[in-house]
Structures are given as structure tokens and as C-alpha cells.
Amino acid sequence: MFEYCSVTYACVGRGWTQELYWIRINGNKIMEWRTKQWTDYLNYMAQEKWELISTHPLEQDGSDSVAVAYFKRLV
Numbered sequence: 876m877f878e879y880c881s882v883t884y885a886c887v888g889r890g891w892t893q894e895l896y897w898i899r900i901n902g903n904k905i906m907e908w909r910t911k912q913w914t915d916y917l918n919y920m921a922q923e924k925w926e927l928i929s930t931h932p933l934e935q936d937g938s939d940s941v942a943v944a945y946f947k948r949l950v
Contacts, residue, residue, distance in 0.1 A: 880925060880946045883933070886913055893940075924948045 882900050886893040895916065898908045908916055917927065925946040933941045 876950045877947045878950045880948075882916075882944045882946065883941070884913065884916075884944070885941045920946055 880901060882898060883902075884898040885896040887896045893913065894910050895908050895913055898905050898916070920927070925948045927944060928947050929945045931943050933943055
């Protein structure tokens with residue numbers, strides 16, 4: 876059986892290694908990741924046994940890139 880998690884995030888600038896401007900996990904805004912790198916968050920999720928299964932761009936907000944990422948892990 877799997878557990879799923881959706882993460883919506885905005886990165887300042889362009890590219891996967893840019894700073895996170897904001898992040899929402901299952902709809903809840905999490906401020907502790909602000910100004911950290913998206914790759915740091917991916918590494919954190921991997922340590923917590925989450926597997927990235929999909930990402931999808933949502934919109935462009937000025938210079939920020941907004942997207943959603945979906946993760947799964949065994950329960």
C-alpha cells in the first residue's frame with residue numbers, strides 16, 4: 876500500500892536548483908524551506924523514503940516558476 880503527497884512550490888528564477896520562494900505540502904504552507912534549494916528538498920524527501928513520481932508546471936508568476944510535484948512511499 877502507498878501513501879501519496881503533493882507539493883506545490885515556487886522557485887525564484889529559473890531551473891531546478893533555484894531557491895524556493897514558497898512551498899505547500901498537501902495544501903499547507905511550510906515556511907522552513909523558504910530560500911533553500913529545490914534539490915535540498917528532493918534529497919530530504921528521499922531520506923524520508925518518498926519517491927518523486929511526477930512534476931507539472933502550473934504557471935509563471937513574474938520571475939517565479941510555480942509547479943506541483945507528486946511523491947509516493949510505502950506505508
